[in-house]
Amino acid sequence: MNVTVVVNQFERVLRDQTAVQQMYINGKWVTSSSNQTREILNPANQEVIATVTEAVAEEADLAVEAxxxxxxxxxWKNVYARTRADLLLKVAEKLSERKEEFAMLETLNNGKVYADSLQDVDDAINQFQYYAGLATKPHGQTYEVPDEIQAMVVREPVGVVAQIVPWNYPLVMAAQKMSAALAAGCTVVIKPASQTPLTLIRLFEILDEVGFPAGVVNLVLGSGSVIGDVLVNHPDVDKISFTGGTDTGKQIMKDAANTVKKVGLELGGKSPNIVFADADFETAIDYALLGIFAGQGQVCSAGSRLLLEKSIYDKFVPELVARAKKIKVxxxxxxxxxxxxxxxxxxMENVLNYVKIGLDEGAWLLCGGNRIVDGDLANGNYVEPTILTNTTPDMRIVQEEIFGPVLVIQVFETEEEAIELANGTDFGLAAAVFTNDGAKAQRVIRNLRAGITWxxxxxxxxxxxxxxxxxQSGIGADLGTYGFEQYLLTKQINIALExxxxxxxxG
Incomplete structure (x- = not known):
């Protein structure tokens, strides 16, 4: 796109940068009592695109109270399921009407490719629709017992839920958490990542417009060290749902134990992508690139470890590197x-530091490894697609999540060795197997300790x-019926028939 088109089609979604964007507590738009603000930057050029209010602990308390x-x-816990469903469907409808606006804003705030942002908005729309449908479905059971008793189980909402979402999927992860919790009958206090609040602020405009009762949905803006800490430790918060880094997740578990909160954690990954010699070559190459370089590698399920059967290394790697060098950044x-x-x-500096760590550990750099400082990209946070080989399982670049466009290659000779290498980290989020042998694919997948596989x-x-x-990739689940059940409690009811x-x- 030329500059004029960019201004007309993207920057028009921005608002007056002199106006501080607010948070939403108890059905009202408010600014922080501290008058603290945060500038929001476009990662493509480091330009300020918005200024948002920055909450203090007292505002988090007010949101929980609401x-x-x-x-x-x-x-709200007694509102009919159909009423909750109708509200969620209205959100989906209005979000659909503003799809391009939300996608443009996500690209400006997060930096992701516009096509990916559009897909994220579509997913968010589908999530509100999906959980609207699930809200009205049966959730109880009855039992035949050896007594004159009618025994049954009903499902009831957990209560007040605090949700903390990451910066890599600001809209879609907020939507999946909020829609499930609201469908279940919970009330919500949500905190976006400090860097990427803009699409969630817009989403709350829709939530306000469709008429959620005051206090049912609350948006608090601020740092994790302040606002997140309040939410995790607050005695009136019944559940924490967090997506983010593993170290933060561990601390949340420790803090939540003080009030025995329900905890849902979706944490980091160092996911293996296993390619056997009998795999379709073009398919395996394509997905190896997609697995790590889509989303700039800032994806918790990224295929950041490529496990190659030794016999195809000399054919596979040169082609992979040649194509990686051609990726348009x-x-x-x-x-x-x-x-x-x-x-x-x-x-960006942290990702580049990991490349240096890998080289110091003895890895070989096949391509990339540098910040891009050419022309119009000089002011942005751009890193070349990077591939490292000659790795060993004990290296930090093999064991630790880099969360950037950095692929590390490991080599195996047998099926058993592939499985051992694949399972050889503390993580277990995602994994993939490429082979034309269906039985082998099933054997390997069933032996991989990962929750999302292909x-x-x-x-x-x-x-x-x-x-x-x-x-260490998490506890509980988001999405599907499993994600819905995370926001429900089971209650046993026994009714005497005589x-x-x-x-x-x-006596």
Whole structure:
């Protein structure tokens, strides 16, 4: 796109940068009592695109109080499922009407390619529709028991839910958490990542417009160290749902234990992408590139470890490197861009530092490894598609999540060795196997300790299926019926069919 088109089609979604964008508490748009603000940057060029209010701890307390009152005093927990479903469907409808606006804003705020942003908005729309449908479906059971008792189980909402979403999927992860919780009858306090609040602010305009009762949905803007800490430790928060780094997730678990909160965690990954010699060559090459370089590698399920059977290494790797060098890096709004900027300068520096660590450990750099400083990209957070080989399992670049466009290659000779290498990290989020041997594919997949897997593909997932991890990649699930059940409690009810004394008292 030329500059004029960019201004007309993208920057028009921005608002007056002198006006501070607000948060939403108890049905009202408010600014922080501290008057603190944060500038929001476009990662493609480091330009300020918005200024948002920055909450203090007291505002997080107010949001939790509003959510608690809405749940108990104002009766959201008893609102008919069909009423909740209707509200969610209205959100989906209005979000659909503004799809391009939200996608453009996501690209400007997060840096991702516009086509990916459009897909994210479509997913968010589908999530509100999906959970609207699920809200009205049966959720209880009855039992035949050896007594004159009618035994049953009903499902009831957890209560006040605090949700903390990451910067790599600002809209879609907020939508999947909020829609499931609201469908279940919970009230919500949600905190976006400090760097990427803009699409969630717009989404709350829709939530306000469709008429959610005051306090049912609350948006608090601020840092994780302040706002996140309040939400995790607050005695009136019944559940924490967090997506983000594993170290932060561990601390949330520790803090949540003080009040025995329900906890849902979707954490990091170092996912293996296993390619056997009998795999379709073109398919395996294509998905190896997609698996790590889509989304700039800032994807928790990224295929950041390529496990290659030794016999195809000399054929596979040169072609992989040649294609990686041709990936078009640039602003997400340009039509031919395949990989955009990283989220921030500090994150970019961390990714580049990992490349240095790998080289110091003895890895070989096949391509990339540098910040791109040419021409119009000089002011953005751009990193070349990077591939490292000659790795060993003990290297930090093999064991630790880099969260950027950095692929590390490992080599195996046997099926058993592939499985051992694949399972050889603390993570267990995703994994893939490429082979034309169906039996081998099943054997390997069933032995991989990962919650999201593919055979002869990488990355496609669906709102109808659960998103969950093994090992240190998380607890619980988002999406699908499994994600819905995370926001429900089970209650056993026993009804005497004959009203008479038990006969226990003999006096």
């Amino acid at each position: 959510a608690k009152n809405a749940f108990y005093k104002n009766g 640039g602003p997400g709004w340009e039509e031919d861009t395949e990989m955009g900027p990283l989220i921030s300068q500090s994150h 055979i002869n593909a990488y990355h496609p997932t669906f709102n109808e299926a659960p998103w969950s991890g093994y090992k 009203v008479q004394p038990s006969g226990w008292y003999k």
